[in-house]
Amino acid sequence: MILIEKLITTNSWWDCEDSIAKNILGQYLLKHPNEIFDVIERFSNSNSIWLNRSAIVFQLGYKKNTNFDLLKSECEKHKTSKKFFIQKAIGWALREYLKTNPEQVKNYVNSSNLKPLRQKEALKNFF
Template sequence: QEDFWLRRIAITLQLGFKEQTDVALLERAIHADRSTKEFFIQKAIGWALRDYSKTNPLWVKEQLTKELSKLATREASKYL
């Protein structure tokens, strides 16, 4: 999507789903915007990963080994 707000929604869509998180969808949404400099997208990536880290910390740690912004990494790793 051109509209970054719609892309942000796709990233944060899975917040709170815990074990029912669609990991493939989350990974695709993050991957599509991994390199964008848009603050709100990077913040959303971090929030989504931080939330999911409570359920699946190993998967989130794996995602942190991939190229993420400092903001997304900082947000994602708060509970790890």
């Protein structure tokens, strides 16, 4: 986990961080589910935008294995952030899960008072 965190925070930009969050952090946590709460709580409460973003998007590709309660919790925690890359992460993570469970995402977005960019990104592919 120390190496993963270092990869995310060293010379970071969204494209590198997203790949690491999904393919390394996400896969690691799938194999070690007992570590999810501690790792995501620490990343989510960090002063690093890239660790915050990783806590939001690490479940990309989980599909039916997505812990939607955890995803919603991360969205709620960061929904007032003015940081563009956090706003986009929330929208992207919700849009990705929309492909698996559109009604849950639509209901959450409609009831959560998300800012417009997050709503737009989350429901971009909803027909």
